[in-house]
Amino acid sequence: MQSQEIIILFLSLATLLFFSRLLGEIAKRYHQPAVIGEIMAGILLGPTFLGTWLPFLENFLFPTTGNNSLVLNSITTIGASLFLLIAGMELDLATVFRQGKTAIGIGISGLIMPFLVGFILAWSFPDFLGIQAGGDKRIFALFFATVLSISALPVIAKTLMDLGIYRTDTGMMIIACAVFDDILGWIIFALILSLAGKDQAAHFPILYTILMFFAFTIFMLTVGRYYIHKILPWLKAHFTWPSGVLSFILVVALFCSAFTEWIGIHAIFGAFVAGVAIGDSHHLREHTRTIIHEFVSSFFTPLFFGSIGLGIHFLKNFDLLLTVVITAIAFLGKISGCLMGGKAFKLTSSESWALAFAMNARGAMAIILALVALQMNLINETLFVSLLIMSILTSMMSGPGMQKVLHLSKKQRFTSYLSSKHFISSLKANNLSQAIEELANTFAFFTPEERKKIVEESIGREETMPTGLENGVAIPHVRVSGLSKPVIAVGKSEIGIDFNSPDGELSHLIFLILTPKHEMQSQLEIIADIAKTLESKESIHRTLQSLNFTEFLAAIKTAKANG
């Protein structure tokens, strides 16, 4: 690589990573899975926006041809595999096996409906949908049907992780369905490619591909899993730890990726299966999982999802009618199929809907399929963009949809009730009453009388039921009528205040917790949360060292980690 290309490589990676992570965090703030923000970052930085406003900059950072394009592409390909590796590592094999029959049943049902609808439609209106002039109607219809019916395992896995339900029973059931659908989808796609007779890359007839993939999966989940389980303690005993185990995991994932790509199924499946086989071993320590999970999700995953929107102009080839029609069909086909399957397999209504919303996400899979089809001249640009938008819309609906039907009103951490306005870095108070009053005075939205009442009630309660915890934390708390949501004031006292703690120590960190009168639950939850967060002396010590509210919040949010 030339020096100029190296500069662009580093700049493009830095820019893409920065915006992907930033928008990902913003998406999270608005209760969307981070992946939506990451995809949005790519659209922002790609031809659609940056390319329109500052075309030279977009072309400089993210050229569509040449060495830099190739390298960025390769890195995101590796990123996709590593993301599927960590998704695989978190898969609970026992649960998936338990869901096996259901997964296959629902998977087929969720696949057949959109497939049929898509096929009939494409067969009937190929020109409207965007077949390339002179294209084979049969192949076009098959492709269109497949792209409507595929599910996007990476997006689904990410959404479930972002929502915090990946490891639940529902999460595993959804993943089992998605794995099944995705594999079937890719096999059908491989079949189409071999029918089209244009697949230069095919090394084997389609039947071989299918057989080899099943043989590979079964091998990895039996023999492979057994030997991985045997090798892990050996590596821990004789190699540097954890880097020995980490390298081993990466080597296995890379080899498996190469293998599945070779037999004609996408590379990511190899990494996924490898991840499942590795993650199942109880010899894999949480410490090792954390390292690989955190690094991949802070580097490779955002680069991969961010890269999807690059190199695509969303507005230029945009056809509203076509996009609406395709999105509607995609929605109806997939959701009705999944609901029917869910009903047949006796899922609850909310489970069925959650499954339907999840499986509806087409994400990167449909985009990769569409890209290959575009490159092979099966479809035109306008259909391509419609499919892309459909993929993003279905992916965007997926998280909020699941959140709604599963009533995932994510439990609020007590940190969300903290604010710099109610933070006192150094309390002046010399005793309990003064401390409570000083903290209560930060609640400017109460009238002085209301504040007085709160202070009196709180002090009164302390006499009968002291709120000093161990290691210098105190949590005076009052339920207040007319309050719509909890508020917490925090103060640090250098001299320490006597809150009658069980270990006899003075309290240096004092939380004054006000919760709505009618909500019994929220008070208990906040108290339990604070106690659990500030469990260790070390984390309390770090919290007390904070110089301002940001540092205080940082210390609280990272309290659970060691070192």
Place this chain on the structure above:
Amino acid sequence: MQSQEIIILFLSLATLLFFSRLLGEIAKRYHQPAVIGEIMAGILLGPTFLGTWLPFLENFLFPTTGNNSLVLNSITTIGASLFLLIAGMELDLATVFRQGKTAIGIGISGLIMPFLVGFILAWSFPDFLGIQAGGDKRIFALFFATVLSISALPVIAKTLMDLGIYRTDTGMMIIACAVFDDILGWIIFALILSLAGKDQAAHFPILYTILMFFAFTIFMLTVGRYYIHKILPWLKAHFTWPSGVLSFILVVALFCSAFTEWIGIHAIFGAFVAGVAIGDSHHLREHTRTIIHEFVSSFFTPLFFGSIGLGIHFLKNFDLLLTVVITAIAFLGKISGCLMGGKAFKLTSSESWALAFAMNARGAMAIILALVALQMNLINETLFVSLLIMSILTSMMSGPGMQKVLHLSKKQRFTSYLSSKHFISSLKANNLSQAIEELANTFAFFTPEERKKIVEESIGREETMPTGLENGVAIPHVRVSGLSKPVIAVGKSEIGIDFNSPDGELSHLIFLILTPKHEMQSQLEIIADIAKTLESKESIHRTLQSLNFTEFLAAIKTAKANG
């Protein structure tokens, strides 16, 4: 990328990573820094060996032209930057500043000697050394002098880390010298390139490059460091942790890499300076450091060092006389220069020699320089290979040399005295005497009489001074005359044995420790090591669950990590 290229990409990464890590671990076993094994892996897999035995395989996995070569190159370029990032993050700025004057003084002395020797030699015998026909003697001599005088910061940092002395005063002093030398070396090299008038990539006159690099370094270590320190708590407070901080570190490192590459200094310096600025903040938690350190050293670092040997045929262009001469000059020049500098700045003799051996490592830096010179037709292939071999030899000598002069007889962990022969997975013993006897019986190299004496002495000592520790561990220990090194037998007892532990619990994990009679120290060290390793109930519990010796050793070696 074509499917075929994707397959090769994954295969080549997997193969390179596998062999780099494997040979790296083997090198460690023989008390060499891992980096030597990693470089060896590349030579094995490159044209020198694999390319000679199985040329089609080498050409398939590691082609020297085309897309795959380009992508692998780019990934290892990123790997080099990320490696320098973690090296920078571990740098203790205060120590380096303390060493500042010494570092500059010794750095100049260690640079001038080999530079002068190299320049005079190349000026006098350009044809013998391998100037390209018709080349400019002046430029050739300058280049040759530079390549002899440069130090390889990455190799030096890695060697110091591998030896476990990176964070010591000596380590930091060596790093400070290496940083200074490396920067100066690159500036001189940039000067040569601009003299040669062939540097397509130069964006600025050489003076600008120097000024901008100093401005950048000063900016990053003052303003940059200040804002990073401010931003870290904000990220922890408002972003997902630790992935928010991890992404931030990576983004900063990538941008800085792009910047230094842009101003004409190698990209790795930007990452290094970024690492120094970030690593200095006490808001950076150990947990975050661990994640980035472990992932980079188990993926990016071995790929980078492994890749050096690829694409180079070491034997074909080998000229023994030239290699010996160049290596000798390199050794003599650098080592005498550093020793003189060390003397002038009043280092101890062993420190001076350690510094000399460390700075003598030319590693990747000289190789990169030589590669550029070869590509620009400044030197011929034979000189290139000689410089490569010199780089590797000087790097290989670096670790053992330092080890020897610093008397780094790495403290033996007690685990090195464990063996499957002296491991009893399930003790049959019902009481203390039986347990000690059962364990002593695993020492087949003693005569029955000797064993009896050991058992009696051990039991006798238990009566006066019980060896039961808390949480179910017991450590009976005896000093034995005629023993040349410590031996430890371990047994797990399901029913538990009463070793009179302070918490009154029965002992389930029993270490019988025999040490040489004359070595007081080793017994104390082993006991302290065992007690420290098995500090937490959780790690003792995991150790007791092991089914065989490998699992037992694995549990012991990973005992210090949580989760």
